[in-house]
Amino acid sequence: MxxxxxxxxxxxxxxxxxxxxxxxxxxxxxxxxxxxxxxxxxxxxxxxxxxxxxxxxxxxxxxxxxxxxxxxxxxxxxxxxxxxxxxxxxxxxxxxxxxxxxxxxxxxxxxxxxxxxxxxxxxxxxxxxxxxxxxxxxxxxxxxxxxxxxxxxxxxxxxxxxxxxxxxxxxxxxxxxxxxxxxxxxxxxxxxxxxxxxxxxxxxxxxxxxxxxxxxxxxxxxxxxxxxxxxxxxxxxxxxxxxxxxxxxxxxxxxxxxxxxxxxxxxxxxxxxxxxxxxxxxxxxxxxxxxxxxxxxxxxxxxxxxxxxxxAGLNTVVVDSTDDYKGLLRNLSFSLSLYSGQMCTTPQNILVPAGGIDTDAGHRSVEEFGADLSAALGKLLGDPARAAGTLGAIVNDGVLARLTEAGNASGVVHPSAEVADEQHPGATIRTPVVVRLDAADEKTYTREWFGPVSFLITTESTEHSLRILVETVRAHGALTALVHSNRPEVLSAAREAALDAGVHLAENLTGGVFVNQTAAFSDLHGSGANPAATxxxxxxxxxxxxxxxxxxxxxx
Amino acid sequence: MxxxxxxxxxxxxxxxxxxxxxxxxxxxxxxxxxxxxxxxxxxxxxxxxxxxxxxxxxxxxxxxxxxxxxxxxxxxxxxxxxxxxxxxxxxxxxxxxxxxxxxxxxxxxxxxxxxxxxxxxxxxxxxxxxxxxxxxxxxxxxxxxxxxxxxxxxxxxxxxxxxxxxxxxxxxxxxxxxxxxxxxxxxxxxxxxxxxxxxxxxxxxxxxxxxxxxxxxxxxxxxxxxxxxxxxxxxxxxxxxxxxxxxxxxxxxxxxxxxxxxxxxxxxxxxxxxxxxxxxxxxxxxxxxxxxxxxxxxxxxxxxxxxxxxxAGLNTVVVDSTDDYKGLLRNLSFSLSLYSGQMCTTPQNILVPAGGIDTDAGHRSVEEFGADLSAALGKLLGDPARAAGTLGAIVNDGVLARLTEAGNASGVVHPSAEVADEQHPGATIRTPVVVRLDAADEKTYTREWFGPVSFLITTESTEHSLRILVETVRAHGALTALVHSNRPEVLSAAREAALDAGVHLAENLTGGVFVNQTAAFSDLHGSGANPAATxxxxxxxxxxxxxxxxxxxxxx
CATH class of the missing domain: 3.40.605.10 (Aldehyde Dehydrogenase; Chain A, domain 1)
Structure with missing residues (x-):
């Protein structure tokens, strides 16, 4: 003893x-x-x-x-x-x-x-x-x-x-x-x-x-x-x-x-x-x-x-502009893919202004951004063995059903694909689906689609995106929020919006830190300030x- | 500014x-x-x-x-x-x-x-x-x-x-x-x-x-x-x-x-x-x-x-024995009288074993203890001007109604009396009533009688008193508890009982500290552990x- x-x-x-x-x-x-x-x-x-x-x-x-x-x-x-x-x-x-x-x-x-x-x-x-x-x-x-x-x-x-x-x-x-x-x-x-x-x-x-x-x-x-x-x-x-x-x-x-x-x-x-x-x-x-x-x-x-x-919640990304477009795409595509989006912290709603975004690679329209994000996902998940190591397997039929439902919608920007992992022939492995929506399609994007389902949502402006962030997160909750902008006034407005919404914010993640992840002894997980957690x-x-x-x- | x-x-x-x-x-x-x-x-x-x-x-x-x-x-x-x-x-x-x-x-x-x-x-x-x-x-x-x-x-x-x-x-x-x-x-x-x-x-x-x-x-x-x-x-x-x-x-x-x-x-x-x-x-x-x-x-x-x-709650006193009987009576009678018992911390239920209590003034039966407590109240409140300074005035008719109801019961040990304060002829001032009950009269003493109403309750033993403390406080709440004993094993059992009941305990108060009072920066008021407070x-x-x-x- x-x-x-x-x-x-x-x-x-x-x-x-x-x-x-x-x-x-x-x-x-x-x-x-x-x-x-x-x-x-x-x-x-x-x-x-x-x-x-x-x-x-x-x-x-x-x-x-x-x-x-x-x-x-x-x-x-x-x-x-x-x-x-x-x-x-x-x-x-x-x-x-x-x-x-x-x-x-x-x-x-x-x-x-x-x-x-x-x-x-x-x-x-x-x-x-x-x-x-x-x-x-x-x-x-x-x-x-x-x-x-x-x-x-x-x-x-x-x-x-x-x-x-x-x-x-x-x-x-x-x-x-x-x-x-x-x-x-x-x-x-x-x-x-x-x-x-x-x-x-x-x-x-x-x-x-x-x-x-x-x-x-x-x-x-x-x-x-x-x-x-x-x-x-x-x-x-x-x-x-x-x-x-x-x-x-x-x-x-x-x-x-x-x-x-x-x-x-x-x-x-x-x-x-x-x-x-x-x-x-x-x-x-x-x-x-x-x-x-x-x-x-x-x-x-x-x-x-x-x-x-x-x-559950509606984890949200507000894309306004960036000085590192490649980094943004690499970072975001990994966040969407990690464990097939089966994390309570995976982004679901990606808000982009109708006028497009300014980047170090030039101005990108919403269409172009969707295509670039799809290409980044394709690059990340192109090799089946490596893809399985990122995606993991689909945990249950509920996730699979949502993936199918989303994939049948019009406006699919990146279709979900099956991945065959030689080491695990019995595993169900899927790449994420990304579907394009309009800000008016709130009936769709204010539901939580737990799993590898994300929406690219066109808004009137970044200001409108931030308003949607506040309104949807206050009403439905979120564990994470991410903003990409190289404009100080937008970052400042995003911080205020995140405080109003009651959600933790990550800004301009383009490297080896992902919005899905929090570190013990440093990052709080959940806030109590919105319906996603008490x-x-x-x-x-x-x-x-x-x-x-x-x-x-x-x-x- | x-x-x-x-x-x-x-x-x-x-x-x-x-x-x-x-x-x-x-x-x-x-x-x-x-x-x-x-x-x-x-x-x-x-x-x-x-x-x-x-x-x-x-x-x-x-x-x-x-x-x-x-x-x-x-x-x-x-x-x-x-x-x-x-x-x-x-x-x-x-x-x-x-x-x-x-x-x-x-x-x-x-x-x-x-x-x-x-x-x-x-x-x-x-x-x-x-x-x-x-x-x-x-x-x-x-x-x-x-x-x-x-x-x-x-x-x-x-x-x-x-x-x-x-x-x-x-x-x-x-x-x-x-x-x-x-x-x-x-x-x-x-x-x-x-x-x-x-x-x-x-x-x-x-x-x-x-x-x-x-x-x-x-x-x-x-x-x-x-x-x-x-x-x-x-x-x-x-x-x-x-x-x-x-x-x-x-x-x-x-x-x-x-x-x-x-x-x-x-x-x-x-x-x-x-x-x-x-x-x-x-x-x-x-x-x-x-x-x-x-x-x-x-x-x-x-x-x-x-x-x-x-x-509300049932503030409880367990009397087992004492080395300072005079101090006990002086302290307790003041606690019952201060602001006419209109404190959320005033003792209501005083539990005394049927066999009486050992004191430095000799063994006292329950009857004798009741008479001694009544005498101590009489001494404390004998002078009207000083009594008014301790009692204050009755805050509303609800308190007065309970005082009257309790005073009409059989077994009154100390009757309530009107006090005339020359300086405040319009004031309603009353001394406390103490009523003797048996442990079986729980229908009466498990109600809160907010105001100058207390019960002297005969129990089988101090162990029984502590059991009543735990059961009544767990069920109905309390903000204070007080034990009088010169036996270490009783004090130890009382501490455990108070932890089980979820109430703060005061022990052997015979001087200038009263169970009704808590000091900021030192005493907690309320515990959350019983129904009296969250x-x-x-x-x-x-x-x-x-x-x-x-x-x-x-x-x-």
């Missing part, structure tokens, strides 16, 4: 660095993103792959309190047969086990909880290759992306949430002395104690595209603030979170805590246990990533809980609703 | 001290609580009284956008004719004016907003005597209490909220540089900007007993985080908040901002403009102090807003829901 205090001692420096990084916000990362041998060791890749292979075709080794029977629901978008089964969850038993585990966890205090969390994340990092395969074969991400986004980047986001939770739960000192001067007498003196108490059972509902990256901040923020966590993966992407929960339980048990502080809730698709758990009177925190429909339902119905959602990953607001501070006082 | 930046420069030291005090949490106060000449000057008291007198019997000098007609709704519980009238508010006009004022306030930034807020609070402090009279003659508080709780203590709570808001909105740096190393190439470099954006129009709904103390934290937290604020006083206690809003508007105008960033919303009783405003789509923050009925209604119906409520005054959680942080980034 290693006590939570010992884990804290072991990871004090890491935690201190992480807390400092949340304040400084220059570049900082605890977990290297490169899956190279020089970083993770000669044997890590092979061991990770073997560990993943060993999980296939059998029951996943994990205890789930009260589970009855088993469930197997995953299909690899790359065509691999997975055949992993999991204990089928019984919601009331999970909640009861979580509650029973809570008092001892409360007594551990913030330092011990942060120490245990840091140990968990370190062990997750050590299994990054195994997790990368699990992420690849549930989400359809290409391997390198699955490694990075599902591994180190998710681990950095986890540690960031730990840092925010740790800082927020230690900002009020645990003990203080209060001495109030009294005229002509001894001061009034009190000794005061402050104790952090979790809000209650926390439910984390994972998504199918980024099972770890989108769940880790909530899981660790809730855990470090003193709450037990029930992790409810999407039926299509269970394995990455099953491995995660397995590691959590292993470390918690080693720390002398009940492993039921973190449990796995797996269901048959359609069982609806997310809704059952989210409205259980003892579930007091709900985190969700996924569709606006269910996110809005949770906000309206999980009234006994604080609810954090990340839902919180940011991560900031103080994301953690302060998860706990209470209770005081006691007595005379000295 | 003084710019916000200049106000910030003027008050930098005060703000820094205040932020430090929220972290250190030993004794700190910015505004002296003594209404003495040596502190506030020879002439301050007289000037303040004259200023108050000059307001009586006429329209209050304040501009309210869109107001139509006037309203006069206040009656002094001390019998003074007030006759102040106010412009009658038009809710849509207030919201429109608030929205129009917002963009310029957003552009001011956290430092400037904190500077303006500090200037406002300093000017409020300079009008403490005038405000004390206004508080006295709307709430029924005795003058010294009205001065302290309505003046410096409220000002300290205001400054505390400013400190939390200022710290929270500056924790993420406004500008940062991010530089990510690239293998075999130049680093990726971005310049990043973070801007604080308020959530939207903020509505502060005041109460009739502590119009300033309970409203200031919300008013200043919302203002400093970038939001316009509509202040909606209780119809019975408008004047203290009208003066406050007047000062806010004066300073905002001087700072070159729209005074409509803070407006006054006065209604005829029954107009229901609190509900109208709270459910307006553009009102995004609601703060409320008052009845559980309306608080719960707001939580259920103001769905477009974040809602902070402080409602937040604490003040902590990070109280401010972080009031704003968003929006980022923009571009290559360097």
């Amino acid at each position: 290693t006590t939570p205090a010992e884990f804290y001692e072991k990871h004090t420096e890491l935690l201190d660095q992480a807390v400092r990084a949340t304040a400084v916000r220059d570049y900082w990362s605890a977990f290297p993103e490169s899956p190279s041998k020089s970083v993770y060791g000669e044997t890590a890749a092979g061991e990770g792959e073997r560990a993943f292979q060993a999980l296939l075709g059998r029951p996943f080794p994990i205890e789930v309190p009260g589970a009855v029977g088993s469930v197997s629901t995953e299909h690899s978008p790359w065509g691999l047969e997975l055949g992993v089964s999991y204990p089928k969850a019984d919601p009331p038993a999970l909640v009861a086990a979580a509650r029973a585990a809570t008092p001892a966890w409360r007594a551990v205090g913030p330092q011990g909880r942060a120490g245990v969390a840091a140990e968990i994340i370190k062990r997750i990092n050590a299994r990054s290759f195994e997790l990368a395969h699990a992420v690849q074969h549930t989400t359809g991400q290409a391997f390198v992306m699955a490694f990075q986004a599902g591994g180190p980047h998710a681990q950095d986001r986890a540690l960031e949430a730990v840092a925010y939770a740790f800082a927020a739960t230690t900002r009020i000192p645990a003990t203080t002395e209060w001495s109030k001067p009294q005229r002509g007498g001894d001061p009034l003196r009190l000794s005061k104690t402050s104790t952090v108490v979790g809000r209650g059972v926390s439910l984390v509902i994972g998504c199918t595209t980024f099972p770890t990256w989108n769940s880790y901040p909530a899981l660790f923020a809730s855990l470090v603030t003193g709450n037990p966590v029930i992790v409810k993966p999407h039926p299509g992407a269970v394995l990455p979170l099953a491995i995660t929960v397995q590691i959590c339980r292993e470390v918690l048990a080693e720390a002398g805590q009940s492993p039921d502080l973190v449990t796995l809730a797996v269901e048959e698709p359609g069982d609806g246990i997310a809704a059952t758990l989210a409205t259980h009177p003892d579930v007091r925190i709900v985190d969700f990533t996924g569709s606006s429909d269910f996110g809005n339902w949770l906000e309206a119905n999980a009234r006994q809980a604080v609810v954090y959602t990340e839902k 919180a940011s990953l991560s900031d103080d607001h994301f953690v302060t609703g998860r706990f209470f501070t209770l005081q006691s006082r007595h005379h000295i | 003084t710019t916000p930046a200049e106000f910030y420069e003027k008050h930098t030291e005060l703000l820094d001290q205040a932020v430090r005090a929220t972290a250190v949490r030993d004794y700190w106060s910015a505004f002296p609580e003594s209404p003495s000449k040596s502190v506030y000057g020879e002439t301050a008291a007289g000037e303040g009284e004259r200023a108050f007198q000059a307001l009586l019997g006429r329209p209050f000098p304040i501009e309210v956008p869109g107001a139509v007609g006037s309203v006069s709704t206040e009656h002094s519980p001390w019998g003074l004719e007030l006759g102040v009238s106010y412009p009658k508010a038009d809710p849509p006009a207030l919201v429109a004016a608030a929205r129009a004022a917002t963009p310029a306030w957003r552009a001011v930034g956290p430092q400037g907003r904190a500077g303006v807020a500090a200037e406002i609070i300093k000017r409020i402090n300079a009008r403490s005597f005038e405000l004390a009279h206004a508080v006295q003659h709307t709430t029924g508080q005795a003058f010294v209490m009205a001065f302290q709780a309505g003046g410096p203590h409220a000002q300290d709570r205001a400054l505390e909220a400013v400190a939390y808001a200022f710290a929270a909105t500056t924790r993420i740096p406004a500008t940062t540089e991010w530089s990510k190393p690239q293998r075999g190439g130049d680093p990726l470099r971005l310049s990043k900007t973070s801007t604080v954006v308020g959530r939207g129009v903020s509505l502060v709904i005041g109460c009739t007993t502590f119009p300033t103390w309970n409203s200031y934290p919300a008013l200043f937290a919302s203002l400093v985080t970038g939001n316009p604020v509509i202040v909606k006083p209780h119809p019975g206690a408008v004047l203290p908040l009208a003066i406050t809003v007047q000062i806010c508007r004066e300073v905002l105008a001087e700072a070159g901002q729209s005074p409509d960033l803070v407006t006054l919303a006065v209604e005829e009783p029954g107009d229901g403009i609190a509900a109208t405003l709270a459910t307006h789509p553009d009102v995004r923050i609601v703060d409320f102090t008052g009845s559980s009925d309306f608080g719960n209604w707001l939580e259920a119906n103001a769905r477009q807003a974040v809602v902070y409520t402080e409602k 937040a604490s005054l003040s902590d990070d959680h109280f401010v972080t829901g009031r704003f968003f942080t929006l980022q923009s980034r571009h290559h360097i």
Whole structure:
């Protein structure tokens, strides 16, 4: 056994660095993103792959309190047969086990909880290759992306949430002395104690595209603030979170805590246990990533809980002008293609003024810009093997259906094509479709078309584009916005528009940074200021609703 | 004109001290609580009284956008004719004016907003005597209490909220540089900007007993985080908040901002403009102090807003044993009497084991304890003039009705008596009633009897008392809990019980500190962990829901 205090001692420096990084916000990362041998060791890749292979075709080794029977629901978008089964969850038993585990966890205090969390994340990092395969074969991400986004980047986001939770739960000192001067007498003196108490059972509902990256901040923020966590993966992407929960339980048990502080809730698709758990009177925190429909339902119905959602939106690009047209096209075509646009941050609506745009390669009409963007996509995705590494595979039939629907519209600027990947003959791989619309076609472009579907929308002017940005994002939400302009007054107006819309803005991205990507410890993901999300990953607001501070006082 | 930046420069030291005090949490106060000449000057008291007198019997000098007609709704519980009238508010006009004022306030930034807020609070402090009279003659508080709780203590709570808001909105740096190393190439470099954006129009709904103390934290937290604020006083206690809003508007105008960033919303009783405003789509923050009925209604119906409520509860005392029986009786009888129990923090349920309690004055049965408490009340309130200074006046007929109802019950241990105050012949002054109940009489004691009504409840044992504490507070809420015991194992169990119940605990108060009182910069008021309140005054959680942080980034 290693006590939570010992884990804290072991990871004090890491935690201190992480807390400092949340304040400084220059570049900082605890977990290297490169899956190279020089970083993770000669044997890590092979061991990770073997560990993943060993999980296939059998029951996943994990205890789930009260589970009855088993469930197997995953299909690899790359065509691999997975055949992993999991204990089928019984919601009331999970909640009861979580509650029973809570008092001892409360007594551990913030330092011990942060120490245990840091140990968990370190062990997750050590299994990054195994997790990368699990992420690849549930989400359809290409391997390198699955490694990075599902591994180190998710681990950095986890540690960031730990840092925010740790800082927020230690900002009020645990003990203080209060001495109030009294005229002509001894001061009034009190000794005061402050104790952090979790809000209650926390439910984390994972998504199918980024099972770890989108769940880790909530899981660790809730855990470090003193709450037990029930992790409810999407039926299509269970394995990455099953491995995660397995590691959590292993470390918690080693720390002398009940492993039921973190449990796995797996269901048959359609069982609806997310809704059952989210409205259980003892579930007091709900985190969700996924569709606006269910996110809005949770906000309206999980009234006994604080609810954090990340839902859909209309990520928007305003193109006005550029000094680096090639860079713009290269950068934007990659943003549209990465993981087949199956990121909540992929641009959907590209707004271009009817008069065209001024560029370092001369003036380009809307038609020309569409053709140039299509050519850039063709160049990026021309080689099937390389294309598969960028596009990944289509995660489910819903994405495919939207792609087909968009492709049948008039005004297709860049048609979607099938890509054959020799290594994965069973995979469904598609290039993005880009469809030209007019600003008046708002019925089409104010829907979210999750997947590789984007619209090139002609507006009256850049001013009109910015007005559409504000109106559509205020009404329907967005996680990202991008502006291209070499005119200072346009950039300034775009910044104001983004503040009005409540969306983070990227300007003139023409190099190796993409609007889809945010960096832990520096970029906020989501703002809470528009309907796409109710919180940011991560900031103080994301953690302060998860706990209470209770005081006691007595005379000295 | 003084710019916000200049106000910030003027008050930098005060703000820094205040932020430090929220972290250190030993004794700190910015505004002296003594209404003495040596502190506030020879002439301050007289000037303040004259200023108050000059307001009586006429329209209050304040501009309210869109107001139509006037309203006069206040009656002094001390019998003074007030006759102040106010412009009658038009809710849509207030919201429109608030929205129009917002963009310029957003552009001011956290430092400037904190500077303006500090200037406002300093000017409020300079009008403490005038405000004390206004508080006295709307709430029924005795003058010294009205001065302290309505003046410096409220000002300290205001400054505390400013400190939390200022710290929270500056924790993420406004500008940062991010530089990510690239293998075999130049680093990726971005310049990043973070801007604080308020959530939207903020509505502060005041109460009739502590119009300033309970409203200031919300008013200043919302203002400093970038939001316009509509202040909606209780119809019975408008004047203290009208003066406050007047000062806010004066300073905002001087700072070159729209005074409509803070407006006054006065209604005829029954107009229901609190509900109208709270459910307006553009009102995004609601703060409320008052009845559980309306608080719960707001939580259920103001769905477009974040809602902070402080409602009713069952403040509880567990008496087990004591080493200072006289001190216990003196302290508790004062807590029951102060402002006639019309504090949200006054103890209601006093739990005593059937076997009686061990004290330094010998063992006392429940009957003896009741008689001793009654005697202590009699001693404290025996002299009418001094009694009036402690009790204040009864604020409204609802309190009087509950007092009468409780007094008609069987088992009265200490009957309520009328007190005649020669200086205020028109005042309604009453001593508290204490009624003996059994633990089985939960139908009676699980209701909140706001006012000078307390119950001496016989339980099976102290363990049973603690169980009742946990069960009743979890179900019905409480703002305070107090335990008297000289047994360490009981104190330890009481601390755990208070954590389980989600209530702050005071232990063995026998001197000059009372369970009703909390100190700014040290004690949290409310916890959010039980139904009596959804937040604490003040902590990070109280401010972080009031704003968003929006980022923009571009290559360097």
